[in-house]
Amino acid sequence: MGFLDSILGRTRPKQADLDALFGVPSAAITLQASLGLRPTGLGSVCYRAAGGAAFAETEAEILTLLRNADDAPEISTSHDEFGYTWLVVDDDPDDVGGLVTDLHAVNTTLESQGFGPGLLCSLVPFEDAAGRRVGLVYLYKQGTFYPFAPQPGGTRQRDSLLEINLRETLSGELPVEQQTSRWLALWGAPGL
Amino acid sequence: MARTRFVGDAGLTARMTLVMFLLGALFVGLVAVLMGVFAQSGSPGIALLIGVGGLGVVWWQWYSSDKVAMRAMGAREVSPEQAPELHGMIDRLCAMADMPKPRVGVSDSHVPNAFATGRSPDRAIVVVTTGILRTLDAEELEGVLAHELSHVAHRDVLVMTVASSAGILAGMLAQGSRYGMFFGGNRRDGNNALPVWLLVLLVSLVTYAISFLLLKVLSRYRELSADRAGAYLTMKPQALASALQKITGEINTIPDRDLRASKSMNAFFIAPAIKGVSLKTLTSTHPSLEQRLEQLAKIQAELGRPTG
Amino acid sequence: MIVRILGEGQLDVPDEALERLNTLDAEVETAVEAGDEAAFTTALAALLEAVRAEASPHQLDSLDESDLILPPADATMAEVAQMLSGDGLIPG
Numbered sequence: 293m294g295f296l297d298s299i300l301g302r303t304r305p306k307q308a309d310l311d312a313l314f315g316v317p318s319a320a321i322t323l324q325a326s327l328g329l330r331p332t333g334l335g336s337v338c339y340r341a342a343g344g345a346a347f348a349e350t351e352a353e354i355l356t357l358l359r360n361a362d363d364a365p366e367i368s369t370s371h372d373e374f375g376y377t378w379l380v381v382d383d384d385p386d387d388v389g390g391l392v393t394d395l396h397a398v399n400t401t402l403e404s405q406g407f408g409p410g411l412l413c414s415l416v417p418f419e420d421a422a423g424r425r426v427g428l429v430y431l432y433k434q435g436t437f438y439p440f441a442p443q444p445g446g447t448r449q450r451d452s453l454l455e456i457n458l459r460e461t462l463s464g465e466l467p468v469e470q471q472t473s474r475w476l477a478l479w480g481a482p483g484l
Numbered sequence: 485m486a487r488t489r490f491v492g493d494a495g496l497t498a499r500m501t502l503v504m505f506l507l508g509a510l511f512v513g514l515v516a517v518l519m520g521v522f523a524q525s526g527s528p529g530i531a532l533l534i535g536v537g538g539l540g541v542v543w544w545q546w547y548s549s550d551k552v553a554m555r556a557m558g559a560r561e562v563s564p565e566q567a568p569e570l571h572g573m574i575d576r577l578c579a580m581a582d583m584p585k586p587r588v589g590v591s592d593s594h595v596p597n598a599f600a601t602g603r604s605p606d607r608a609i610v611v612v613t614t615g616i617l618r619t620l621d622a623e624e625l626e627g628v629l630a631h632e633l634s635h636v637a638h639r640d641v642l643v644m645t646v647a648s649s650a651g652i653l654a655g656m657l658a659q660g661s662r663y664g665m666f667f668g669g670n671r672r673d674g675n676n677a678l679p680v681w682l683l684v685l686l687v688s689l690v691t692y693a694i695s696f697l698l699l700k701v702l703s704r705y706r707e708l709s710a711d712r713a714g715a716y717l718t719m720k721p722q723a724l725a726s727a728l729q730k731i732t733g734e735i736n737t738i739p740d741r742d743l744r745a746s747k748s749m750n751a752f753f754i755a756p757a758i759k760g761v762s763l764k765t766l767t768s769t770h771p772s773l774e775q776r777l778e779q780l781a782k783i784q785a786e787l788g789r790p791t792g
Numbered sequence: 793m794i795v796r797i798l799g800e801g802q803l804d805v806p807d808e809a810l811e812r813l814n815t816l817d818a819e820v821e822t823a824v825e826a827g828d829e830a831a832f833t834t835a836l837a838a839l840l841e842a843v844r845a846e847a848s849p850h851q852l853d854s855l856d857e858s859d860l861i862l863p864p865a866d867a868t869m870a871e872v873a874q875m876l877s878g879d880g881l882i883p884g
Contacts, residue, residue: 306580347788374572434579778857
């Protein structure tokens, strides 16, 4: 964002980078091969609901769009403790590509109506043989991915060892967020 | 290209540029006049020296703005473990705005206010008072935080400090010239012109007055810009609107003693910590509440325009 | 129609009252043009009083733009003249 823009107080809302999500299917294969992590079929988009009618219309449009598709996945929305909305897609675990396409449909619809700046992150949960859940999180504004591995038992602690391990595994595959201070803790996110 | 609902305010930008230009001209004018005055007494170099000295003070104020503010407000930095919700909220807003996350501080004062300071976005701090945490709900607090983060993104500390360089230099000169009066500065030289120190005193007082007013106008423009950017960041202008109404209402019921304490920090506060907010307060550092509500309502309309 | 009286907040004015309010508003304008402070004060007071009588308070927590912004009750003629000329270099 230009220095002059900031000096004159004309900061524009930051647009989202939507395309990097398409790297997820191949990353899923790597995760399964190297760490035995299988996709759970779940995927979600986290965004801010803007005030006013326009946003409500757009959100309704997205939900009908996804639900009317043939063999449509289970769609639901929920709100987290910070007032952000999570739109959750529950699809066939073996079709990560289909899942990403659905998530992308949500993003492009929001963006086409001018709500791109409201996109925070996307989350695709994975599971290992022991049922341990780990999240692959995509930050729209930074265009980067990072792992989020909550300790089991809801103690709001993170397994940073596993997260570092995941970062190394994924660094060749996806653009990984280097600043760990940006690795948002998404407690209670759908599918984790 | 992604469609954007962001509608800039050209009028605001134009007026802000004009005021910043005037303040710059004021600084240059002051140094020029000084050179003329000191040239009369045979040493124009002093004026340049004073000008550079003034800039040094300005640089220091900008450089140490976060430490000074923290001490002034008696704020203490809080870690994510100490204030998880506050940090979580700021983490998300910074991710949305794609800006570095500032440090977070809390100040024990029941004046409901928040401010952000620091010499650059990656060396900034956002402080909230315990009063504001008690007064606002989560969504309103988020609106205020988005407003403060916009101050950081707009580098308002840098802008306001540089913009006040003429005023700071003039203030220094006004002090300095008083001493000049005693140390032989008052011998009449040649064609019984006014003593040097008197000229310096007059010039700096006039400069100080002009810069004082221009700075207040500029500060009001910065507040309107921070409101605007904050509203677009949260996409919920009504949250900041209701926060402002609550804070301004609350402030008017706070005993004067507290308000005086926070008076010095006024420029960066979210709401004017003065009673009786009215249109005529030309010296107010904040646009009137109604002006801010009207702008937020306009942004709300822009965000809410049905899908074209 | 939403009218904001500066310093007093927003009011919902029924459209049929507009006719009468416009006549009062015209009187304020003529007073400002004539530069007659006394006539201005009485005209402004009459206008504001009429608006308050006709209108009901606008819902506090709904954020709406005002269609019309009226000067505060204690506004001087100079301020109103400046307001009418749009935002000068040093707005209020």
